[in-house]
Amino acid sequence: MIKLGVKQELTVVKIVDFGVYLGESQQAEDKDTVLLPGKQVPEGIKKGEKLSVFIYRDSSDRLIATVRVPKIALGQIGVLKVAQTSRIGAFLDWGLEKDLFLPYKEQTKKLHEGEEVLVALYIDKSSRLCATMKVYHYLQTDSPYAQGDNVTGVVYEISDNFGVFVAVDYKYSALIPKQEAQGNYKVGDELSCRITAVREDGKLTLSAKQKAYIQLHEDAESVYEIIQEFEGELPFDDKAAPEVIQREFGLSKNAFKRAVGHLLKEKKIELKNGKIYAL
Incomplete structure (x- = not known):
């Protein structure tokens, strides 16, 4: 056949x-x-x-x-460039004369000509080859990594219920759980993460945060830089609403309070009249 x-x-x-x-x-x-x-x-x-x-x-x-060899075959995953977009979907360059169709319903974000996307190849109900950005079921679960390893991956889908789905090395199944996914993530973002667990089914659980003492310094530096962007006067302090802190800093309220405490200890800032001032 x-x-x-x-x-x-x-x-x-x-x-x-x-x-x-x-x-x-x-x-x-x-x-x-x-x-x-x-x-x-x-x-x-x-x-x-x-x-x-x-x-x-x-x-x-x-x-x-x-006789040409396409960049991906049936059931495989690959990174392809968007050749063209339309109302019904996008067309990807996969190395053959006819571009590969990526239906609109199989996209996990708005696409633009020239950008690269992670997709899998499948056969649709009309027996045509198509691409999908919903690659969860195509990812491998036999990674060589262990708990504590640092890895890189690309965000391919974001779920309000579960968290941020990541393809480690563009092929292994991984997730940053919802409670760990502090910050602003977008499909296509490339991340450096730490493996916090390898599940029984082989899927990886990730944290985008470094070990606590490293993360504290990074968060504090980030907060200080943003205060300076406000010309040295942040119009709220660590009692601000969690959603305001998340919007401005991409941090949880607790992480923000720890960072502010660290900056106070280093005498880089002061709190006065409900505001934070850089020193």
């Missing part, structure tokens, strides 16, 4: 002016063959010889063979 979306070895059944027809065997019937266009046919090819080809659909939705 000729398989859509994968590379396979097929036999030359018939040679015509515009290419060659390939099948699983030399005795394959016409209905069980696929065309390899003439411009891709190796010189001197003969009936009965085998060729390694990838099967997809042409612009007329017919099965077609190519």
Whole structure:
């Protein structure tokens, strides 16, 4: 059976002016063959010889063979560039003549021409090859990492219920739990994280925070820089509402209070009249 979306070895059944027809065997019937266009046919090819080809659909939705190797195959994940966007979806450059369609409903953020996105390749209900940014079920769970390791990954989806989903090394399944996901995250962000747990199913639990003493210094530096951006006078102190702190600093109220306490100890700031002043 000729398989859509994968590379396979097929036999030359018939040679015509515009290419060659390939099948699983030399005795394959016409209905069980696929065309390899003439411009891709190796010189001197003969009936009965085998060729390694990838099967997809042409612009007329017919099965077609190519000797080119696409950037991803069925069920695989890859980073592809957006070639074009439209009301119904986006078209991605995956190394073949016809761009790969990414339906609007399979996008997890608004896309722009020229940007790169992490996608998986699947077959839709109309038997067409399509891309999806919802890659959760395509990610691997056999990473070589252990608790405490530092890793890098890309955000591919954000859930109000669960947290921030990350593809570590662009292929391993990981999550920053909701309670850990302090800050402003966007799909496509590249993160450096620490593994806090390796679950029984192999999926990774991450923290974007460093160990406590390192994180405290980083948070304090970030808070101090933002106070300076307010020209040295922050119009609220550590008693501000959590949502205000989250909006301005991307920190929880407790993390903000710890950072302010550290800055007070270092005599970099002072609190006065409900405001914070840089010294």
